[in-house]
Amino acid sequence: MLQSGDIAPPFALPDADMEMFELAAERGRHHVVLYFYPRDNTPGCTLQAADFGDHEGDFARHDCIVVGVSPDDCLTHAEFRDQHGLSVRLLSDPDTEVCRLYDVWQQKEVDGVKKMGVRRTTFVIDKQGVIRHALHDVTPRGHAAAVFELVKELETQSCKRKSPRTPS
Numbered sequence: 001m002l003q004s005g006d007i008a009p010p011f012a013l014p015d016a017d018m019e020m021f022e023l024a025a026e027r028g029r030h031h032v033v034l035y036f037y038p039r040d041n042t043p044g045c046t047l048q049a050a051d052f053g054d055h056e057g058d059f060a061r062h063d064c065i066v067v068g069v070s071p072d073d074c075l076t077h078a079e080f081r082d083q084h085g086l087s088v089r090l091l092s093d094p095d096t097e098v099c100r101l102y103d104v105w106q107q108k109e110v111d112g113v114k115k116m117g118v119r120r121t122t123f124v125i126d127k128q129g130v131i132r133h134a135l136h137d138v139t140p141r142g143h144a145a146a147v148f149e150l151v152k153e154l155e156t157q158s159c160k161r162k163s164p165r166t167p168s
Contacts, residue, residue: 007131035122037049
């Protein structure tokens with residue numbers, strides 16, 4: 001299971017407009033909030049995407065982009081985005097390759113039935129491609145604001161790493 005300090009595995013996935021998003025292309029440019037969610041048009045997933053969209057300007061001020069990933073196809077993402085006026089970039093992983101790569105495709109039990117599904121998880125990845133926070137089984141309400149606080153800490157930590165050490 002991926003955790004803080006691990007290098008974020010690179011991947012490329014299409015978004016709702018069928019344009020490719022490559023995580024490696026963001027290295028050195030942006031921090032990335034990569035969140036995995038079960039599927040479009042469910043109450044929790046809609047709330048989570050809308051909240052991230054509502055904070056998009058805050059994230060951008062800290063050189064951070066937010067992308068969501070689910071197994072839904074590009075067309076479903078586009079309909080979900082348009083129906084709810086979402087601004088967060090939604091990536092399609094219908095073969096669950098990236099979900100498996102990030103170890104969020106797991107067995108769940110719902111009403112006594114076991115099936116595979118996405119474990120709602122968020123990774124905060126710094127500009128160097130290092131996972132700084134891995135949040136599992138998140139609750140959608142208030143999640144975007146909590147993640148924003150972690151992103152703000154990245155800037156503080158980055159400044160501390162860059163500041164010269166004083167000789168003793």
